[in-house]
Amino acid sequence: MKKEEEVIIKKVIPTFEREVLGAKRADYINDILIKIGKESFSQFPVFNNNCQVTEVINTNTISRWASEKLKNFDTIVIDQVKIEELILKIEFPNNYKFISRNASVYDAYYIFQKHIKDKGRNLDVIFITDSGKSTEKLLGLITIDDIANNEDI
DSSP states (O other): OOOOOOOOOOBHHHHTBOOOOOEETTSBHHHHHHHHHHHTOSEEEEEOTTSOEEEEEEHHHHHHHHHHHHHHHSSOOOTTOBHHHHHTTOSSTTOEEEEETTSBHHHHHHHHHHHHHHHSSOOOEEEEESBSOTTSOOOEEEOHHHHHTOTTO
């Protein structure tokens, strides 16, 4: 008699656990660009003074901002430009969600899928906290690429 295999459902933590790098509105974009280049990521949370997410800047936001600078000034000067200037170029504000550390990777997949169905576009990111509340410390984050490119799921 063949022993049945146990099905293990992966949780978002530890699968997507990582330090979440971000910035505050008053920070300079130079710092964000250095971090994006060094860490090679596309989503960057903006924090308030309590380290809570207030918005997400992605590489598309930066591209729109840079394109406007080139159009208007024929050059891009990033010295002394603050994050708050990029926030004005966010195409879909508040395009992020939160999930509990105990949720499965399938729960995260469902959130992405439902958002596409309901809004007709991708969700930028899902942030992971202890119980899924936006007021809690970030334990990690998930992008749709993380779900699609993770062979262990």
